[in-house]
Structure formats: C-alpha cells, structure tokens
Amino acid sequence: MRETQEDKPRRAELLARLRNEVARLESCHAAPPPDGLHLTPLLDNCFDQGALPLGCLHEIVAAGRDEDAAANGFVAALLGKLPKNSGLVWITKRRTVFPPGLAMFGLEPDRIVFAELPKERDALWSAEEALRSKAVSAVVADIANIDLTASRRLQLAAEHSGAVAFLLRVNAKSLSSSACVSRWQVRHAASIPPDGLPGVGFPRWDVELVKVRNGRGGRFTLEWRGSSFIEIDTPVTVTTRAHRKAGAA
Amino acid sequence: MTRRYVSLWFPYLVTDWFTRRYPELANVPFVITAQERGRLAVTMANPVAEAAGILPGMALADARTLISDIETFDDKPGFSAKLLCVLADWATRYTPVVQIDGDNGLMLDATGCAHLRGGEHPYLKDIVVRLRTAGYQVRGAMADTVGGAWAVARFGKDQPLIPVGETQAALSDLPPAALRISGASVERLRALGIRRISELTVIPRASLGRRFGQEMLLRLSQALGEIPEALVPSRAAPPLEERLVSADGIATAEGIAKALRHLLDQLCARLEQEGKGVRTLRLEGHRLDGQIETVAIGTSRPNRKPAHLFKLFENKLDKIEPALGIELFVLTASQGEPLTAEQEEILERDAADADAFPQLLDRISNRMGFNSLARFLPLEQYWPERSFVKAKSFDETPSAQWQFAQLRPIKLISPPEPIEVTAPVPDYPPLFFRHRGKHHRVKRADGPERIERAWWIESGEPRDYFRVEDDEGVRFWIFRSGHYKQAVPALWFLHGVFA
Numbered sequence: 056m057r058e059t060q061e062d063k064p065r066r067a068e069l070l071a072r073l074r075n076e077v078a079r080l081e082s083c084h085a086a087p088p089p090d091g092l093h094l095t096p097l098l099d100n101c102f103d104q105g106a107l108p109l110g111c112l113h114e115i116v117a118a119g120r121d122e123d124a125a126a127n128g129f130v131a132a133l134l135g136k137l138p139k140n141s142g143l144v145w146i147t148k149r150r151t152v153f154p155p156g157l158a159m160f161g162l163e164p165d166r167i168v169f170a171e172l173p174k175e176r177d178a179l180w181s182a183e184e185a186l187r188s189k190a191v192s193a194v195v196a197d198i199a200n201i202d203l204t205a206s207r208r209l210q211l212a213a214e215h216s217g218a219v220a221f222l223l224r225v226n227a228k229s230l231s232s233s234a235c236v237s238r239w240q241v242r243h244a245a246s247i248p249p250d251g252l253p254g255v256g257f258p259r260w261d262v263e264l265v266k267v268r269n270g271r272g273g274r275f276t277l278e279w280r281g282s283s284f285i286e287i288d289t290p291v292t293v294t295t296r297a298h299r300k301a302g303a304a
Numbered sequence: 305m306t307r308r309y310v311s312l313w314f315p316y317l318v319t320d321w322f323t324r325r326y327p328e329l330a331n332v333p334f335v336i337t338a339q340e341r342g343r344l345a346v347t348m349a350n351p352v353a354e355a356a357g358i359l360p361g362m363a364l365a366d367a368r369t370l371i372s373d374i375e376t377f378d379d380k381p382g383f384s385a386k387l388l389c390v391l392a393d394w395a396t397r398y399t400p401v402v403q404i405d406g407d408n409g410l411m412l413d414a415t416g417c418a419h420l421r422g423g424e425h426p427y428l429k430d431i432v433v434r435l436r437t438a439g440y441q442v443r444g445a446m447a448d449t450v451g452g453a454w455a456v457a458r459f460g461k462d463q464p465l466i467p468v469g470e471t472q473a474a475l476s477d478l479p480p481a482a483l484r485i486s487g488a489s490v491e492r493l494r495a496l497g498i499r500r501i502s503e504l505t506v507i508p509r510a511s512l513g514r515r516f517g518q519e520m521l522l523r524l525s526q527a528l529g530e531i532p533e534a535l536v537p538s539r540a541a542p543p544l545e546e547r548l549v550s551a552d553g554i555a556t557a558e559g560i561a562k563a564l565r566h567l568l569d570q571l572c573a574r575l576e577q578e579g580k581g582v583r584t585l586r587l588e589g590h591r592l593d594g595q596i597e598t599v600a601i602g603t604s605r606p607n608r609k610p611a612h613l614f615k616l617f618e619n620k621l622d623k624i625e626p627a628l629g630i631e632l633f634v635l636t637a638s639q640g641e642p643l644t645a646e647q648e649e650i651l652e653r654d655a656a657d658a659d660a661f662p663q664l665l666d667r668i669s670n671r672m673g674f675n676s677l678a679r680f681l682p683l684e685q686y687w688p689e690r691s692f693v694k695a696k697s698f699d700e701t702p703s704a705q706w707q708f709a710q711l712r713p714i715k716l717i718s719p720p721e722p723i724e725v726t727a728p729v730p731d732y733p734p735l736f737f738r739h740r741g742k743h744h745r746v747k748r749a750d751g752p753e754r755i756e757r758a759w760w761i762e763s764g765e766p767r768d769y770f771r772v773e774d775d776e777g778v779r780f781w782i783f784r785s786g787h788y789k790q791a792v793p794a795l796w797f798l799h800g801v802f803a
Contacts, residue, residue: 121778121801128714128803142661153716153800154680154692158706160803165695165702168665169678181668190661245747245777254750255771255779258803279803 092136092219095277095286102237103269107133109192110217111236112210117225118240118263125243127152128160129260130195130221132279134167135160137219141192144185146170146178148197159258161282179205186212186220197223206233238266244276244287259287306468309535310412310428311453312395312435313443317408318384319350322377324439334375337364347379351441384408391440392538397590397632398431400545403535409457411450413535420549428465438594447471450535451527455482455501472528476502483523489516501527544582544637546570553592553629560589560621560630561614567635568610575640581606581647582637585613589630597624602674603666604698605650606641612663616670665698682706686755688799689718711750711771713781713800720797723782730788733770737782739798744774752784771802779803 091106093099099106107113117126131152134143145152145167154164172178175198182196186209196209201222213220222235230238240263246256258279264272276287314320318336323329333353335346344364353374358367367374384407392402392410398421401413418427428446435442445456445464452471456464459482466474475482478501480493493516498504504512504524513521525531546567554560564587575581583606589597601616624630669677679695684704691707725734733749751770757763765786773779779802785795 121776124713124715124778124801124803131714131803142664150678151715151717153688153713155682155688155707155710156712156714156716156800156803158708159711161708163706164692165679165681165706167679168698169680170668170672171676171678172672177672181672184667185664188661188664190664243777243779245775246773246779248748253748255748255773258779259777260803261777 092133094136095275095284097273097286098264098275098277098284101264101267101270101273108236109219111213112206112220112222112234114222114224114233114235114238116227116230116238116240116265117223118242120226122242123225125260126223126225126241128258128279129239129241129262130223131157131160131162132258132284133221134193134195135162135282137192139163139166142188142190143167143193143195144170144181144191145195146172146182146185146197148173148178160279175200179209182220183208183212186218187216188218189216191216191218193219193221195221195223197225199224199227200229201233203232203234206235210234210236235266236268237264237270239263240265246278306415306448307532308414308418308424308446308448308468309450309453310398310414310431310444310446311405311450311457312410312412312431313457314391314408314410314440315443316348316350316441317387318348318379320440321387323350329375332375333358333371334377335364335367336379337376338379344376389538391435393596394590394594395431396539396634398427401535401537402539404538405454409454411453411535414446424465447474449527449529450533451484451523452529454484455527458482472505475527476500476505480504483520483527485516485520485523489520492516544571544574544580544640546574546635548633548635550629550631550633553626553631554633555626555629557621560624560626560633561618563630563633564617564621564635565610565614567633568613571635571637572608572610572613575608575637578640579643579648580640581608581643582613582640583607584638585617586636586638587617587624588634588636589624589626590632590634591626592628592631595627597626597630599623601670604662604669606643606647607666608643612666615663616666619671662698685758687758688712688716688755690758690761711802713779714803716800717798720783720799723796723798725782725794725796730790731768733772733782734796737772737796737798744772744776744778744780746772747775748773755783769799 091102091104091108093106102108115126115130117123143166147169150169150171157164157167170181172181178196178198182194185191185194206222209220209222224230242261244259244261246259248254248256260277261274262277263274266272278285278287319334322334331352333356334350335353335358336348337344338347346358346360346362346364346367348360349358353371356370358370364376385404388404388410392404395402395410395412399412399414399417403411405411414427418424421427421430424446428444432442432444443457443464445453445460445466447453447456447466448468448471452466452475455475455478456466459478480498480501481490483501509521522531526533548563548567550563554563584600584602586598586600591597599617599620601613601620603616607613665677679698680692681695681700681702682704683691683693685691721739724738726736731752733746733751735746737744737746749770749772752768754766754768756766767783767785769781769783771779772782780798781800781802782796782798785797788794
C-alpha cells in the first residue's frame with residue numbers, strides 16, 4: 056500500500072501508541088513509572104530513559120574488602136538525590152553506618168529508619184514489605200547473597216509501588232544472575248583537592264556500570280561535591296559485559 | 305444492685321494436683337511432708353490417707369505407724385499459691401474479679417455475671433462441675449456477702465446457692481468457725497457453749513466486742529452484709545477489655561480470625577467514643593481444656609483502626625493452638641492513651657491508606673521484634689559516640705541540628721581499633737599505618753581536628769582526629785589519643801572509613 060501524506064501522522068501516532076502499550080505490558084507498573092534520577096549527563100545516557108530509573112532494583116557491589124564504605128557512601132549520595140518527602144528504610148545485618156556521616160550527602164539522617172536484621176530471610180521479607188508500601192521512596196538492603204527468585208520478588212515489589220531498591224552487596228560469595236535493572240561496582244578513587252590545595256578532597260568513587268537493562272555500561276569517576284555528582288573524566292573503558300536487548304537504543 | 309459472691313474451697317488442693325499429674329495415685333494413700341522443728345511433718349494428706357486417720361500436722365513417723373508404706377512428697381513452698389494463681393486465671397472466664405482466698409480458696413465477684421451462663425444455678429454448677437471433672441475436689445457456694453459464701457462453701461450442709469437476701473438465715477445454723485475468726489476465739493466460744501451463729505447474733509454487739517475483740521465484730525458484720533467488703537483481684541482488671549464467648553469452642557483459623565475481628569470492632573468502637581487509642585493489645589484464648597493461649601502486639605503510636613490492628617495480629621494468629629477449641633476470647637488493651645486532635649487527624653488520614661509509613665513500621669517491628677527498628681536523632685555533642693541518639697518513638701523530632709558541614713565517616717568502627725603508625729613529626733598525621741596486618745601508605749591527610757571529652761560526663765584524654773587517604777584511595781578517620789608527649793609513644797586508633 057502506498058503511503059500518502061495524510062497517513063504519515065496517523066502512522067506516527069499508531070507507533071507511539073503501540074510503544075506505550077508494549078512498555079505497559081513489559082512491566083507490572085500499577086501507575087506510570089516515576090521520573091528517573093538525573094546524576095550526570097554521561098551516566099544518564101547509559102539508561103534508555105535518560106536517567107537512573109526508579110521503581111526497580113539496583114545492585115551496588117562493593118568491589119573489594121575495603122570498599123564497603125565506598126559502596127555505602129555512594130548509596131547515601133543516591134538517597135540524597137531523591138525527593139525529600141517520603142520514608143527511607145535501610146536494612147542491615149548489623150548497623151555500622153554512622154548517622155552523622157550521612158549528613159554530608161544532603162540527607163537528614165533522622166528520616167531513615169534503620170532495621171537491624173541478622174537473618175537474611177527476615178531482611179528479604181522486610182525489604183519486600185517496605186517496597187510494597189506507597190509511603191516509602193527507597194529501600195537500601197544490605198544483603199550480600201541473594202538468589203534470582205528473591206531478587207525477582209524485590210524487583211516486582213519495586214515496580215508495583217514505584218519505590219527504588221538499592222541492594223548493597225558487600226563480600227558477596229558470587230554475583231550470580233539476579234533480576235536487577237542495573238549493577239554497579241563501586242570502589243574508592245584517590246581524591247584530588249581542587250586548585251592544587253593540600254589535604255583530602257571531596258568523596259570520589261570509581262564507578263563501573265557492569266550491567267544495565269536496555270542500556271549500556273561504562274566506567275566513570277564520580278565526585279560528590281556539596282549536593283551533586285561531578286564527572287571527573289570521560290569513561291575509561293566501555294565494558295563488553297553490558298547487557299543489550301534487541302530493540303534497545 | 306445486690307452483690308453476689310462465689311466462694312470456692314479446695315480442701316485437697318495440692319494432693320489433687322498430684323493425683324491429676326500421676327493418675328496411678330488415685331487410690332493410694334500419700335501425704336505431702338515438710339521439715340518442721342527438726343522432724344518431718346505431714347502438711348497435707350490425700351482423702352485415702354485421711355480416711356486412715358492421717359491428718360495434717362501429724363509427724364510423718366506417726367503417719368507411718370498407721371500406714372507403713374505411705375507415699376510421701378516434698379512440700380514446695382509457694383506451690384499452692386502458684387496453683388491458686390493458675391486457677392484464678394482460669395476462673396476469669398466467669399468474672400473479671402477473682403481473689404485468691406487464703407491458701408486453698410478463691411473468691412469470685414459474680415455480680416451481674418450469672419445471666420451470661422443462664423442464671424445463678426447453672427453458673428455455679430458449671431464452675432464446680434468443670435473443676436471436679438478436671439480432678440479437683442471443690443466446694444462452691446454463692447451468697448450475697450463474701451463472708452456468707454465463704455461460710456457456706458466450707459460449713460454448709462445442704463443448699464450451696466443462697467438466694468438473694470437469705471444469707472443471714474443460711475448462716476444461722478452454721479458453727480461460729482464459719483465466720484473466718486481466729487482459732488482462739490472459736491475455742492472460747494465453744495467453751496461458752498455457743499455452737500451456732502444464731503446464738504451469737506442475739507448477744508448485744510457491744511458485749512461481743514468487749515469479750516472477743518474487733519475482729520469478731522468485723523467478721524460478723526461482713527458475713528451479714530452490714531459492712532461492705534471489697535475484693536482484691538488477683539490480676540488487676542484492665543479497663544479496656546472485650547470478651548467473646550463461644551459455647552462449642554472455636555478450633556479453626558477462620559473462626560479465630562472472625563472472633564478477633566469482632567472483638568477489635570467492639571473495642572475500637574469503644575475507643576472512638578472515649579477518644580482514645582491503644583499501643584499494646586493482648587488476645588487471650590481460653591481453651592476448653594483450661595489452657596490459655598496468648599498473643600500480643602504493639603503499635604508505634606496510639607491506634608484504633610480495626611483493619612490495621614488486625615493486620616498486626618494476622619501473622620501471629622497461627623501461634624494460637626486451639627486444641628479442642630477455644631471457648632472464650634478476651635481482648636485486652638493494657639494502655640489506652642488519649643489522642644490529641646492532631647493525632648486523631650493523622651490517624652483518620654492514614655486510615656484510608658494501609659500503606660502509610662507508621663503502619664509499615666508496625667508490621668515490621670511486630671514480626672521482627674520491637675528492637676529491630678531504629679531512627680537516630682542528632683545530639684549537641686562533638687564526641688563522635690555521643691553525637692547521635694536512638695529516637696524514643698518514630699514521631700520524635702530532633703531537638704538539635706545535624707551538622708551538615710562536619711566531615712564525618714560513613715562507617716564508624718566502634719570501639720575504635722588500635723593501629724600501628726610511623727609518625728616522625730609531632731602533631732602531624734602518620735606516614736604509614738598498619739591495621740589488621742595490612743599496610744596503608746598515607747598519600748594525603750587533613751587535620752588535626754581536636755575533639756575534647758565532655759568533662760561533665762566522663763574524664764579522659766582528648767582525641768586528635770586526622771582524615772587520611774591511602775595509596776588505594778580509601779579514606780580513613782584515625783586519631784591519636786591524648787596530647788603528643790616526647791617520651792611516651794602515642795596511641796593511635798582507626799575510628800571510621802569515609803565514603
């Protein structure tokens with residue numbers, strides 16, 4: 056059939072409608088997914104929606120024994136970027152996070168409810184329960200070892216309510232497949248104070264985006280300067296491990 | 305309203321318990337013994353032993369002359385009191401006010417309770433029959449006064465149920481010992497030839513008081529109902545309580561859930577009228593076999609929404625073991641708190657929203673334990689360990705400010721761990737340090753930041769904190785304890801790791 060001039064806008068409209076339909080079918084969002092979290096221009100580009108998506112599960116992996124604090128700090132910085140009107144739940148085996156240390160990431164530590172749950176089963180139950188609640192905007196779960204089923208449950212709960220889940224994985228035995236939307240490997244990076252000043256500079260991380268659903272990975276050096284992330288360099292390498300799906304941009 | 309009391313007397317309380325526990329003892333004579341002035345004395349004998357002439361107070365050696373192979377058990381102090389407590393709890397299914405009466409009796413305030421069991425006669429019969437079925441020999445009586453019920457239970461010959469207004473007539477034939485007076489007074493009355501209470505009531509009160517003292521007058525007046533006598537409940541009856549009786553016993557999970565819903569609706573309707581909310585609730589299931597099953601919940605702020613409270617109970621209902629069935633549910637709120645207008649508003653707003661934050665926290669803390677959740681508030685203290693405090697409630701607002709400008713680590717190592725350092729220059733950060741066997745070469749450093757102890761709380765050395773970054777980019781918070789001294793090597797500690 057030959058395409059006429061009139062058909063063109065109609066076709067575009069149809070395509071847009073179908074795309075929306077497919078997006079709706081792909082997830083079980085009860086409501087349209089919330090806007091993503093804008094971090095830095097290059098980092099935002101890694102995600103197909105142009106920002107770190109909320110309403111899903113992200114894994115933050117501490118890339119080594121000493122990188123526990125780096126991963127925790129990176130999560131705190133991400134929490135600091137979230138809207139400030141709803142609850143935050145932080146689930147740990149044993150709380151070692153120092154509440155006053157969270158303040159430098161623009162986060163009022165008293166907004167966070169810490170749950171100390173030594174058993175992984177309890178932590179998973181509480182994380183899911185918290186994610187299902189509409190009053191919670193983010194859940195941090197310090198769970199080193201998680202299987203596909205458990206991570207799928209968390210992902211579904213997050214999709215259902217639109218809350219974001221950050222799975223902190225420190226000393227994980229194996230990083231087997233999980234249902235997370237993105238996996239980040241975080242390690243400390245040497246800080247360089249601005250203008251050649253002596254002393255220790257701003258918090259700086261070497262962040263590797265190992266896996267992104269419908270996006271591409273990358274490695275960045277990020278610095279937390281006051282209230283936002285700053286990119287230090289262009290990506291060092293583009294990893295080949297990035298998960299690509301057919302049809303993804 | 306005429307008050308009505310039920311007195312229960314267990315003449316063989318402890319021996320009955322042993323027979324219940326060891327059924328093979330049913331027809332065997334046995335006694336309970338205790339050390340008394342250097343000899344073993346019988347404190348209680350079971351009916352079989354009593355029939356052979358063994359009485360409490362007798363020496364065990366004398367009892368052995370009557371029955372040579374008599375079984376004996378040690379008397380545990382406080383055992384009968386413990387048994388009575390259990391029985392008193394059991395009896396709360398008949399009335400909320402149950403008093404432990406001496407060492408072998410219970411006193412129930414049955415005022416306004418009998419109609420629930422279809423009248424006074426079935427009420428009293430039900431109590432006595434059930435206790436007897438359970439293996440306790442019991443005598444029960446019901447009368448207008450505490451003293452009257454007590455007397456009829458122990459000394460009554462025919463009718464145990466004394467109708468309203470006939471207590472005096474019922475007492476007249478009983479011996480004076482039925483008046484709860486001391487043994488000495490009983491002996492003296494016997495010496496005077498007074499064998500019945502009716503002979504006592506005709507004596508003018510003034511002369512009675514002169515001869516036998518105030519106790520006699522008080523007991524007589526109490527028994528006759530001239531002076532009111534209050535009971536002290538064995539368990540303080542909480543003001544917020546709802547009960548649900550089921551004749552056949554509920555044994556299914558759905559039945560228990562339905563009963564709980566019903567009770568919660570009733571309790572919450574009452575709380576709404578009184579403008580109160582509750583923070584802890586307890587559900588008791590009284591089982592047909594006499595056991596009591598209990599589950600409890602708590603909330604972070606006063607609440608009176610049946611749906612939310614039910615949700616908190618939901619996870620715990622499977623802990624209730626109904627066995628043959630539960631015949632009575634009692635829902636008690638141990639703390640009723642008046643709600644402020646503001647709290648009511650929050651409660652009404654959140655009620656529509658089962659997802660609200662406090663509801664979520666209640667669900668988690670009821671399942672995981674009330675100490676598993678914590679919120680932290682800032683304190684106006686520089687000493688790191690004292691710079692924050694656990695909030696007492698989830699609503700508490702900070703009274704101090706968080707120090708956004710302070711550079712503090714994200715992870716605190718507590719207590720601080722000692723490190724070995726090489727610091728050639730006084731008052732400068734170290735060039736190397738070793739922590740848990742790992743060498744760290746310091747590339748960058750900031751400091752010192754001196755933090756003094758709060759002298760009004762504790763004494764000790766101040767700390768000089770440094771932020772150092774090692775060659776791998778990890779940033780540490782280390783300190784030197786105390787001032788730098790030339791002769792003494794300084795003590796260094798690792799206290800945290802920065803992001």
